[in-house]
Amino acid sequence: MTEKPAIKVEKLVKRFGANTVLSGIDLVVPRGQVTCLIGPSGSGKSTLLRCIAFLEEANEGLIEINGEPLGFTSGEYGERNRLPAAQIQKVRSHIGMVFQQFNLWPHMTALGNVAEALVTVRGMPRKAAEERAMAQLSNVGLSARAGHYPSELSGGQQQRVAIARALALDPDIMLFDEPTSSLDPELTGEVLNVMRELAQSGMTMLVVTHEIGFAASVGSKIVFLDHGEKIVEGRPDEVFGKPRHERIDQFLDTYLDRGAATLL
Amino acid sequence: MSWKLFWLLVEASRLTIILSAVSISLGFVLASLVCAAVMSGNRAARAAGRLFVSFFRGTPLLVQLLLIYYLLPQIGLNVPSEVAAIVGMSLCTAAYQAEILRGGFVSVPRGLIEAANMCGFSPAATFRRIRLPIAVQLTIPALTSEAIMMLKSSSLVSVVGVIELTRMAQDLAASTYRPLELYAAAGFVYLVINIVVAGLGLGLEKRMSWGRL
Ligand SMILES: Nc1ncnc2c1ncn2[C@@H]1O[C@H](COP(=O)(O)OP(=O)(O)OP(=O)(O)O)[C@@H](O)[C@H]1O
Numbered sequence: 001m002t003e004k005p006a007i008k009v010e011k012l013v014k015r016f017g018a019n020t021v022l023s024g025i026d027l028v029v030p031r032g033q034v035t036c037l038i039g040p041s042g043s044g045k046s047t048l049l050r051c052i053a054f055l056e057e058a059n060e061g062l063i064e065i066n067g068e069p070l071g072f073t074s075g076e077y078g079e080r081n082r083l084p085a086a087q088i089q090k091v092r093s094h095i096g097m098v099f100q101q102f103n104l105w106p107h108m109t110a111l112g113n114v115a116e117a118l119v120t121v122r123g124m125p126r127k128a129a130e131e132r133a134m135a136q137l138s139n140v141g142l143s144a145r146a147g148h149y150p151s152e153l154s155g156g157q158q159q160r161v162a163i164a165r166a167l168a169l170d171p172d173i174m175l176f177d178e179p180t181s182s183l184d185p186e187l188t189g190e191v192l193n194v195m196r197e198l199a200q201s202g203m204t205m206l207v208v209t210h211e212i213g214f215a216a217s218v219g220s221k222i223v224f225l226d227h228g229e230k231i232v233e234g235r236p237d238e239v240f241g242k243p244r245h246e247r248i249d250q251f252l253d254t255y256l257d258r259g260a261a262t263l264l
Numbered sequence: 265m266s267w268k269l270f271w272l273l274v275e276a277s278r279l280t281i282i283l284s285a286v287s288i289s290l291g292f293v294l295a296s297l298v299c300a301a302v303m304s305g306n307r308a309a310r311a312a313g314r315l316f317v318s319f320f321r322g323t324p325l326l327v328q329l330l331l332i333y334y335l336l337p338q339i340g341l342n343v344p345s346e347v348a349a350i351v352g353m354s355l356c357t358a359a360y361q362a363e364i365l366r367g368g369f370v371s372v373p374r375g376l377i378e379a380a381n382m383c384g385f386s387p388a389a390t391f392r393r394i395r396l397p398i399a400v401q402l403t404i405p406a407l408t409s410e411a412i413m414m415l416k417s418s419s420l421v422s423v424v425g426v427i428e429l430t431r432m433a434q435d436l437a438a439s440t441y442r443p444l445e446l447y448a449a450a451g452f453v454y455l456v457i458n459i460v461v462a463g464l465g466l467g468l469e470k471r472m473s474w475g476r477l
């Protein structure tokens with residue numbers, strides 16, 4: 001299993017009605033590294049991430065998590081067979097996800113949010129779960145806010161609680177969908193720092209982001225998506241360095257001010 | 265107006281309160297079932313739920329009460345008129361409460377359910393721990409209004425021979441020839457009850473307010 005990549009996506013196709021959003025994506029996410037997914041709005045980044053999380057079911061293609069098929073296997077004649085729900089849940093339990101909108105449960109405190117699945121899903125006693133949740137919160141620097149409800153926390157604090165909630169379940173792969181996009185600029189730093197530490201601890205991460213600086217400095221691999229296709233893939237210096245792919249150039253021009261783009 | 269007359273009204277309001285409280289509670293239980301049916305994957309259950317809602321929301325409570333009052337003896341159930349009144353009121357408010365609850369469930373942000381899904385929650389656990397508490401919080405103001413509506417609508421049950429607050433005021437007005445005072449007093453009693461109900465609803469809302477979604 002050590003030989004297998006953390007995530008392997010093969011010829012993934014996703015359509016919404018007549019709209020083909022992903023047209024045959026191949027992707028390998030190596031273990032213990034940070035892979036960053038970038039691309040213009042509507043290029044299918046979230047959809048790809050959601051397919052890997054099995055929040056969305058792809059129409060064609062296969063996904064493997066730690067070498068195990070997610071959702072479907074290919075049969076003898078190349079047909080897709082749906083796996084039993086318990087098997088799907090088992091494979092998904094390796095994955096933690098952080099959303100752009102945090103999605104904290106508003107009726108539970110920060111501590112409750114982190115402890116909830118440990119009790120409800122893992123069957124831990126409430127007290128043990130809360131101890132573990134407290135440790136997770138202190139890892140993201142929020143032990144002092146444990147008793148606060150999400151509405152009493154800043155966006156950056158909420159996102160850090162959301163990260164703690166995902167990590168409490170001990171995933172070995174973390175997916176991030178634009179984790180800082182709904183934050184005020186002065187709050188993105190604290191979330192990116194937590195993510196940086198997580199990367200240093202060896203977590204396998206797949207991050208959709210518009211933070212090109214973060215992608216360039218923390219990412220081992222950059223994948224550029226446009227119109228549902230993988231256009232460029234490589235190390236940050238290969239992707240952002242000169243000579244640059246024309247589409248990357250256009251992308252950087254529209255997403256960054258020109259000054260920042262030339263700094264890369 | 266004498267205290268004695270006023271006291272008779274207060275006594276009669278006891279029945280108003282009991283009928284309403286029982287109907288609203290029974291109605292809530294029934295509404296939960298109807299709401300579950302309307303939101304279920306089963307087509308027959310959905311159709312039955314929708315039919316229930318459209319009938320009891322689409323016909324006047326007065327007509328429903330009379331129908332039930334005359335229907336029950338026909339099918340061999342000789343029940344006191346209070347029971348007929350409770351049956352009618354419960355069915356009617358269940359239809360409204362079911363729609364209120366459905367609105368609450370529909371308004372639970374999808375991302376919260378997806379977060380539970382990513383944490384490995386079963387659909388049942390998601391319902392119990394996430395969707396239900398949030399839907400209830402979202403619907404408390406509307407459910408409070410419905411309870412107040414039912415309290416006022418309970419005056420209709422006099423048509424099946426229940427002597428509740430309005431009917432008592434009517435009877436006393438006829439015998440004392442002082443309609444103005446009696447109806448004003450009855451209105452005052454309704455108002456006091458409903459202010460208490462509204463206060464309870466507000467208190468519940470406050471206790472469950474963890475801020476905006
Ligand atoms: N549930 C859905 N139903 C129909 N179309 C959808 C759905 N989700 C996404 N799409 C469409 O799929 C396309 C890709 O969307 P996606 O959210 O994956 O893009 P994105 O790269 O994440 O963009 P952004 O940077 O704006 O988040 C868009 O055209 C979008 O309208």
Ligand SMILES: [Mg+2]
Binds near residue numbers: 045047
């Ligand atoms: Mg997106």
